[in-house]
Amino acid sequence: MANPDRLTALDSAFLHLEDHSAAHMHVASVMVFDGKAPSLQELVEHVANRLHLVPRYRQRLAYVPLSQGRPIWTDDPHFNPYYHIRHTALPKPADDTSLKRLAGRLFSQRLDRSKPLWEIWLVQNMSAGRFALIAKTHHALVDGISGVDITTVLFDTAREPAAPTAPPSPWSAKPLPGRAKLLGEALVERATVPGEMVRGARALVRAPRKALSQVKEALESIGATTLEGINAPAPPSPFNVDIGPHRRYTFVDTDLAQFKAIKDSLGGTLNDVVLATVSLALGRYLRDHGHDTNGLVLKAMVPVSVRARSQRGALGNQVAAMWAPLPVGIENPAESLQRIAKSMEDLKNSGQAVGAQVLTNLAGFAPPTILSQAARLQPRQPFFNLVVTNVPGPQFPLFLLGRRLQVLYPVVPLAQRQALGIAVMSYDGHLGFGLLGDYDALPGLEEIADDLKLSVAALARAAGLRAPRAKRPAAKSSAAGKRNNGASPKRKVRAKKPAGRPASTS
Numbered sequence: 001m002a003n004p005d006r007l008t009a010l011d012s013a014f015l016h017l018e019d020h021s022a023a024h025m026h027v028a029s030v031m032v033f034d035g036k037a038p039s040l041q042e043l044v045e046h047v048a049n050r051l052h053l054v055p056r057y058r059q060r061l062a063y064v065p066l067s068q069g070r071p072i073w074t075d076d077p078h079f080n081p082y083y084h085i086r087h088t089a090l091p092k093p094a095d096d097t098s099l100k101r102l103a104g105r106l107f108s109q110r111l112d113r114s115k116p117l118w119e120i121w122l123v124q125n126m127s128a129g130r131f132a133l134i135a136k137t138h139h140a141l142v143d144g145i146s147g148v149d150i151t152t153v154l155f156d157t158a159r160e161p162a163a164p165t166a167p168p169s170p171w172s173a174k175p176l177p178g179r180a181k182l183l184g185e186a187l188v189e190r191a192t193v194p195g196e197m198v199r200g201a202r203a204l205v206r207a208p209r210k211a212l213s214q215v216k217e218a219l220e221s222i223g224a225t226t227l228e229g230i231n232a233p234a235p236p237s238p239f240n241v242d243i244g245p246h247r248r249y250t251f252v253d254t255d256l257a258q259f260k261a262i263k264d265s266l267g268g269t270l271n272d273v274v275l276a277t278v279s280l281a282l283g284r285y286l287r288d289h290g291h292d293t294n295g296l297v298l299k300a301m302v303p304v305s306v307r308a309r310s311q312r313g314a315l316g317n318q319v320a321a322m323w324a325p326l327p328v329g330i331e332n333p334a335e336s337l338q339r340i341a342k343s344m345e346d347l348k349n350s351g352q353a354v355g356a357q358v359l360t361n362l363a364g365f366a367p368p369t370i371l372s373q374a375a376r377l378q379p380r381q382p383f384f385n386l387v388v389t390n391v392p393g394p395q396f397p398l399f400l401l402g403r404r405l406q407v408l409y410p411v412v413p414l415a416q417r418q419a420l421g422i423a424v425m426s427y428d429g430h431l432g433f434g435l436l437g438d439y440d441a442l443p444g445l446e447e448i449a450d451d452l453k454l455s456v457a458a459l460a461r462a463a464g465l466r467a468p469r470a471k472r473p474a475a476k477s478s479a480a481g482k483r484n485n486g487a488s489p490k491r492k493v494r495a496k497k498p499a500g501r502p503a504s505t506s
Contacts, residue, residue: 003185005059005073007140012070014139015061015113021416022245024110025139026117028411029425030103030132030251030434035403037124037131040087046401047120048081052167053153056141057084060116065179069186075173076116083115087122094127096251103134104249107411107436117141130406139413155398155405234299234385238291238441239420246439250449251409254456256431258465265463266334268341273459274390274424274431275300275324275344276337280455283328285448298326301384322347323384333455333462386420387412393427409434420448 007015014025038046051057059073090098102123111117117138124131156162177185234240259273268276278300286293302324325343330336389412398405409432410423419441423434433452437445 003072003189006189007061007070007072009070011140015071017415018110022243023413023415024107024245024247025413026107026111026136026411027139027142027413028103028107028134028136030099030134030249030409030411032099032126032130032132032406032408033400033403034130034406036129037122038401038403040082040085040122042401043087043120043122044081044085046161047085047154049164050154051081052171053165057116057118058171058173061113062177062182064186065183068183069189072177072182074176077173077176079116079173084118085120085122087124089124090126094125099123099126099132100248100250103411104247104439106134106136107247107249108245108439110245111136111138131403133400155400157396157398159399159402159404161399161401234383235296237298237385238286238289239298239386240417241419241438241441242417243414243419243438244440247414248437248439248442248445249411250435250445252433252435252449252452253407253409254431254433254453256426256429258456258460259431261465262337262459262463265465266337266459268337269344271302271390272337272341272344275302275326275340275388276333277452277455277459278388278422279326279328279330279336279340280333280458281448281451282326283331284451284454285444286328288447289444293329296327296329298328298385299383300324300326300386300388303387303389324388326385326388333459337459337462386418386422387415388422388424390424391426393425395426395428397428408432411436414438420445 017023018025056073058076058079060076061071062074063071088102090102106119106121111119117140119136121134122131123134126132259270262273263270266273279298282298283293283296286296300323302322322344324347325340327336327339330339389410391410393408405427407430408425408427410425411434412421412423414421414436419438421436423436425432425434433449435445435449435452437448442448
């Protein structure tokens, strides 16, 4: 029987993606609260009282000797919550700009693999009577959907904190397994777990027609996934360059109801509206920096949760992927949304997400050394230009020690040669966009955030909604031309920089 504490193939791949690279595979969030910040001791005690609900948060990795098996989660005998929960303050004026800079620095730092793979930073004394939490968790531990469930465990749904549920028994760390035990268990699993395939073969004899039909469907879905990447690789872009370890971070707060109204008026799904917003914004950014977008279609890797309802709250990754087209050459908002909605519907019907899940499951049989090499090949595979992930969050207010969570902005990590990642998460009527960029490759990350605001306003106008027109800061705006069929205003083109790097802004 497989060890339930052993990392899955996908979880292990997220570790390998960090090896010998400048990528940091932690997901994260920036959360802003109303009111005076709690003390560090209050926060630590609050979180510690609920850690029995998320036992992985007190576990660290144990590696199998000679890479003969994937690592396992094991209790950390030196666990100290004060190592993982820290506090800091912002320099005046302690505004959102200062918070973004701090977040960028924190996201530039890799989590220590000798400790449980998470951190929470308490940011005290922000302007306007606010404070913030910046949370980081390694992708090997949690994906976006299960991360939402953890958030609802650590927070309250009412201003008055709920009484902590008593743990079944006081926590004490189990002894760390020795090298011989780690190796022995891994070798036993390798010899015995494939026995599940034997039982599968017996099922094949009992119900051959049904089994063969399932195999055929799985192979067809795999073909839809792999051929999509091979036949139509992602085009070159300034977002696909070598990256370093340093990060910039910014965020945009938007109205969820406005996105739903755009969807109802122009068609498509809420996720289609999000993708259209991103596509219009990136098109603006590229044209401003002298890039020809005529007919250009970027490809976004869009994670899709395949977690069953019965698995909500479980840690680990249950995600597949789809390659979504972003027609950045289309400037008309309604046309962009319609093109994306049609493409996404076709992709769903193609079985591409199912194929990605099948490939993930098959990876469970791959030896760890092969998984490691496959992860290193990732930057050489031109399947997508950037990641755009949209995670549904709780649509009710959350509270931390009586303080209301005002807004939440998510973070998706950058892989090798991926200089931009865009994460989106809904919460209590808000739709928060979090943009993570390589510090050197994307000095104009704030421009993309401004372009997102302009794109939302353009889609709202195309949908016939009355909304205030978004504007760039005066120092960055340029003369606007006439709109054409609801398209966004034209702007002056900046001097073109050498290919592969976006222009810098002063």
